[in-house]
Amino acid sequence: xxxxxxxxxxxxxxxxxxxxxxxxxxxxxxxxxxxxxxxxxxxxxxxxxxxxxxxxxxxxxxxxxxxxxxxxxxxxxxxxxxxxxxxxxxxxxxxxxxxxxxx
Amino acid sequence: xxxxxxxxxxxxxxxxxxxxxxxxxxxxxxxxxxxxxxxxxxxxxxxxxxxxxxxxxxxxxxxxxxxxxxxxxxxxxxxxxxxxxxxxxxxxxxxxxxxxxxxxxxxxxxxxxxxxxxxxxxxxxxxxxxxxxxxxxxxxxxxxxxxxxxxxxxxxxxxxxxxxxxxxxxxxxxxxxxxxxxxxxxxxxxxxxxxxxxxxxxxxxxxxxxxxxxxxxxxxxxxxxxxxxxxxxxxxxxxxxxxxxxxxxxxxxxxxxxxxxxxxxxxxxxxxxxxxxxxxxxxxxxxxxxxxxxxxxxxxxxxxxxxxxxxxxxxxxxxxxxxxxxxxxxxxxxxxxxxxxxxxxxxxxxxxxxxxxxxxxxxxxxxxxxxxxxxxxxxxxxxxxxxxxxxxxxxxxxxxxxxxxxxxxxxxxxxxxxxxxxxxxxxxxxxxxxxxxxxxxxxxxxxxxxxxxxxxxxxxxxxxxxxxxxxxxxxxxxxxxxxxxxxxxxxxxxxxxxxxxxxxxxxxxxxxxxxxxxxxxxxxxxxxxxxxxxxxxxxxxxxxxxxxxxxxxxxxxxxxxxxxxxxxxxxxxxxxxxxxxxxxxxxxxxxxxxxxxxxxxxxxxxxxxxxxxxxxxxxxxxxxxxxxx
Amino acid sequence: xxxxxxxxxxxxxxxxxxxxxxxxxxxxxxxxxxxxxxxxxxxxxxxxxxxxxxxxxxxxxxxxxxxxxxxxxxxxxxxxxxxxxxxxxxxxxxxxxxxxxxxxxxxxxxxxxxxxxxxxxxxxxxxxxxxxxxxxxxxxxxxxxxxxxxxxxxxxxxxxxxxxxxxxxxxxxx
Numbered sequence: 071x072x073x074x075x076x077x078x079x080x081x082x083x084x085x086x087x088x089x090x091x092x093x094x095x096x097x098x099x100x101x102x103x104x105x106x107x108x109x110x111x112x113x114x115x116x117x118x119x120x121x122x123x124x125x126x127x128x129x130x131x132x133x134x135x136x137x138x139x140x141x142x143x144x145x146x147x148x149x150x151x152x153x154x155x156x157x158x159x160x161x162x163x164x165x166x167x168x169x170x171x172x173x
Numbered sequence: 174x175x176x177x178x179x180x181x182x183x184x185x186x187x188x189x190x191x192x193x194x195x196x197x198x199x200x201x202x203x204x205x206x207x208x209x210x211x212x213x214x215x216x217x218x219x220x221x222x223x224x225x226x227x228x229x230x231x232x233x234x235x236x237x238x239x240x241x242x243x244x245x246x247x248x249x250x251x252x253x254x255x256x257x258x259x260x261x262x263x264x265x266x267x268x269x270x271x272x273x274x275x276x277x278x279x280x281x282x283x284x285x286x287x288x289x290x291x292x293x294x295x296x297x298x299x300x301x302x303x304x305x306x307x308x309x310x311x312x313x314x315x316x317x318x319x320x321x322x323x324x325x326x327x328x329x330x331x332x333x334x335x336x337x338x339x340x341x342x343x344x345x346x347x348x349x350x351x352x353x354x355x356x357x358x359x360x361x362x363x364x365x366x367x368x369x370x371x372x373x374x375x376x377x378x379x380x381x382x383x384x385x386x387x388x389x390x391x392x393x394x395x396x397x398x399x400x401x402x403x404x405x406x407x408x409x410x411x412x413x414x415x416x417x418x419x420x421x422x423x424x425x426x427x428x429x430x431x432x433x434x435x436x437x438x439x440x441x442x443x444x445x446x447x448x449x450x451x452x453x454x455x456x457x458x459x460x461x462x463x464x465x466x467x468x469x470x471x472x473x474x475x476x477x478x479x480x481x482x483x484x485x486x487x488x489x490x491x492x493x494x495x496x497x498x499x500x501x502x503x504x505x506x507x508x509x510x511x512x513x514x515x516x517x518x519x520x521x522x523x524x525x526x527x528x529x530x531x532x533x534x535x536x537x538x539x540x541x542x543x544x545x546x547x548x549x550x551x552x553x554x555x556x557x558x559x560x561x562x563x564x565x566x567x568x569x570x571x572x573x574x575x576x577x578x579x580x581x582x583x584x585x586x587x588x589x590x591x592x593x594x595x596x597x598x599x600x601x602x603x604x605x606x607x608x609x610x611x612x613x614x615x616x617x618x619x620x621x622x623x624x625x626x627x628x629x630x631x632x633x634x635x636x637x638x639x640x641x642x643x644x645x646x647x648x649x650x651x652x653x654x655x656x657x658x659x660x661x662x663x664x665x666x667x668x669x670x671x672x673x674x675x676x677x678x679x680x681x682x683x684x685x686x687x688x689x690x691x692x693x694x695x696x697x698x699x700x701x702x703x704x705x706x707x708x709x710x711x712x713x714x715x716x717x718x719x720x721x722x723x724x725x726x727x728x729x730x731x732x733x734x735x736x737x738x739x740x741x742x743x744x745x746x747x748x749x750x751x752x753x754x755x756x757x758x759x760x761x762x763x764x765x766x767x768x769x770x771x772x773x774x775x776x777x778x779x780x781x782x783x784x785x786x787x788x789x790x791x792x793x794x795x796x797x798x799x800x801x802x
Numbered sequence: 803x804x805x806x807x808x809x810x811x812x813x814x815x816x817x818x819x820x821x822x823x824x825x826x827x828x829x830x831x832x833x834x835x836x837x838x839x840x841x842x843x844x845x846x847x848x849x850x851x852x853x854x855x856x857x858x859x860x861x862x863x864x865x866x867x868x869x870x871x872x873x874x875x876x877x878x879x880x881x882x883x884x885x886x887x888x889x890x891x892x893x894x895x896x897x898x899x900x901x902x903x904x905x906x907x908x909x910x911x912x913x914x915x916x917x918x919x920x921x922x923x924x925x926x927x928x929x930x931x932x933x934x935x936x937x938x939x940x941x942x943x944x945x946x947x948x949x950x951x952x953x954x955x956x957x958x959x960x961x962x963x964x965x966x967x968x969x970x971x972x973x974x975x976x
Contacts, residue, residue: 073917080845103822122915143870148960799910
């Protein structure tokens with residue numbers, strides 16, 4: 071079971087769960103955490119193939135991804151705080167300033 | 174042989190029209206132009222044209238060859254080549270002789286009649302233009318040029334009928350004349366086209382067609398003959414395209430005299446005579462023409478017995494006499510028909526002018542019973558009127574007798590006893606209603622003291638001249654049995670008319686019969702109307718009085734139905750279907766846009782969803798391709 | 803033996819993901835994510851990526867999850883602040899349907915690759931710090947420097963975003 075196919079399957083399932091979460095949940099925290107789950111899934115995929123090809127490049131890329139995820143965490147959560155301060159709500163459907171009023 | 178005069182005959186009235194038109198513009202825009210100027214230009218030009226025509230006539234009398242004048246090549250497309258060319262053969266010169274002469278007299282009459290009218294100059298411009306168009310028609314060398322004149326007289330007729338344009342009824346009458354004529358014109362054009370193709374596209378001029386007539390198949394000749402006659406039906410007011418003629422009386426009396434008595438309405442007969450080579454070879458169409466003529470003659474005469482407007486009575490009488498002419502040309506007696514055209518021009522123009530003089534004297538009263546009530550003493554008018562009425566009834570030795578009798582004898586000789594019978598009965602009715610008119614207007618006892626009214630010389634002079642013609646014109650074609658010269662018959666010999674050849678006994682018997690019939694009509698009118706109480710006028714009631722409701726029938730059949738169709742096209746097809754379709758298309762686009770705009774609801778999660786959907790679709794497609802390999 | 807461990811770790815990873823996806827309360831979602839992250843770290847170890855295993859635990863589970871929980875508690879979210887999600891289940895189902903083709907495609911591609919040995923190995927110090935360090939500073943030097951700049955930018959950005967704004971006349975406070 072712990073063959074290439076198995077690891078690939080797990081990583082794809084994690085990625086899918088993350089994608090579904092971004093699309094279907096309204097709570098902004100959950101959206102953020104789904105993004106992090108997606109990144110995790112991809113990391114697993116990269117490391118799997120690093121082992122498959124016996125090449126360290128996959129792991130290097132994975133480290134880059136983690137670094138970026140960290141940076142993103144900082145920014146994302148600051149933005150969440152700011153949004154919560156203005157609208158006092160965690161609902162993403164509240165933020166519709168991109169829309170033009172249709173007469 | 175070539176001559177420059179044919180163009181001048183036409184150009185002179187045309188120039189008169191243009192000069193008068195120019196002066197009229199000046200008159201209404203800048204300063205007043207005296208009526209005398211318009212009158213002089215308007216009357217001198219037809220007179221000079223008459224002199225030129227007389228000159229050509231005398232030359233032809235001396236034995237000269239036919240005159241031609243080619244101006245320029247007008248159209249040349251493949252085998253069809255049309256030249257602007259005029260032909261002055263015996264028929265054309267004969268027609269243009271009395272057209273210019275009677276036209277000139279009526280122009281003089283119009284000077285007196287239209288005196289004081291605001292549009293005096295405009296009237297003479299139109300009138301001269303009419304004369305020019307009629308001359309183009311008569312002098313044309315090929316049917317296309319004839320059609321130019323044909324259309325021109327139609328236009329001038331419309332312009333002049335609607336002359337008193339402030340009253341909408343007059344304009345409607347003008348429209349009616351033009352539109353009904355148009356129906357006829359369509360037939361004419363189709364006839365010319367058919368003839369052109371029937372003759373295998375050899376030449377379009379009359380002389381060429383005459384030479385090539387044997388090339389055409391009989392069926393095509395029948396078709397083109399019929400179509401050309403439809404044009405004549407419209408122009409010469411025969412059944413069923415006659416409805417415009419009574420309404421055309423809305424125009425001033427001079428045009429009723431010239432256009433609707435002497436000239437334009439005879440264009441149809443002239444055309445049939447011109448195409449004699451065609452009609453001689455298709456006798457079925459000729460018989461059809463004769464029957465139409467007989468029916469129109471009888472029909473009009475019946476209606477005229479109940480009319481009360483003096484001009485309408487004369488209009489129906491014109492239609493009736495035109496029917497006689499068509500009987501003649503239909504049966505192949507071209508010269509007899511044209512002779513009746515000639516005599517009819519004289520006495521009908523005179524009758525109309527006399528009626529116009531009476532109308533003027535009685536302050537524009539047109540109902541014959543009211544005219545009887547207010548009678549004044551009008552010696553010259555009533556005398557010339559009497560001469561005209563006797564002439565039209567066919568009493569010898571006035572001219573109407575000779576021409577009408579020739580036609581009736583022709584019908585009898587050809588074995589067309591029905592036509593002969595209808596013609597005889599129509600003669601009876603003609604005498605009846607014309608004398609009814611005369612008695613009621615001039616003779617029935619009026620309680621009013623008859624004061625003498627001075628009538629202008631410009632009105633009486635033409636009346637007298639035409640009276641001489643009405644009396645004497647008959648002698649131009651004095652029949653052979655009276656040892657006459659039969660001048661007109663021999664003049665028009667090249668038309669190959671059928672000749673009268675019956676025994677003298679029959680001919681005398683027929684003459685006596687027609688005189689008897691006319692006398693009977695006069696007698697009945699005398700009994701009824703000589704002492705008629707004009708203070709109890711007849712009204713136009715009943716089937717005959719309402720003109721057999723033909724106008725109403727036409728209105729329902731044609732006007733209403735076409736109007737309904739137009740309304741249908743505008744409202745249903747144009748508004749609902751075509752517009753509706755276009756508007757639906759554009760609205761559909763707008764609606765689709767509105768519905769699609771829902772996608773952009775500014776909710777970023779939805780955008781992410783759409784991206785996901787897109788990726789999903791693409792990967793599905795790639796997956797399908799991948800497992801296929 | 804390896805298979806059992808693999809199956810257990812996969813199960814926890816996926817279970818954590820599902821919890822995170824479906825639960826209403828964000829604290830529980832964060833907990834689910836934490837379990838998932840830790841399981842993924844374990845999977846890294848199974849794949850001979852020892853350094854990755856440590857980095858995952860230190861950075862992801864240790865730093866990122868901590869800050870998420872910290873912010874969650876900082877904002878003092880009550881139950882009524884949570885958004886109502888009436889159609890969550892429908893959307894999740896829809897999402898599943900849309901994700902299936904993508905997964906199918908990837909798995910199809912992966913299964914066509916030839917088999918290779920995926921056992922735990924230490925050959926050439928694979929997955930160790932030394933090997934990773936050498937690779938990082940020799941081949942991947944430029945991305946390494948850029949990542950550091952990125953982290954600097956994130957740092958500055960976080961400070962700017964979190965600063966208290968003075969109230970200016972007529973300008974919104976966002």
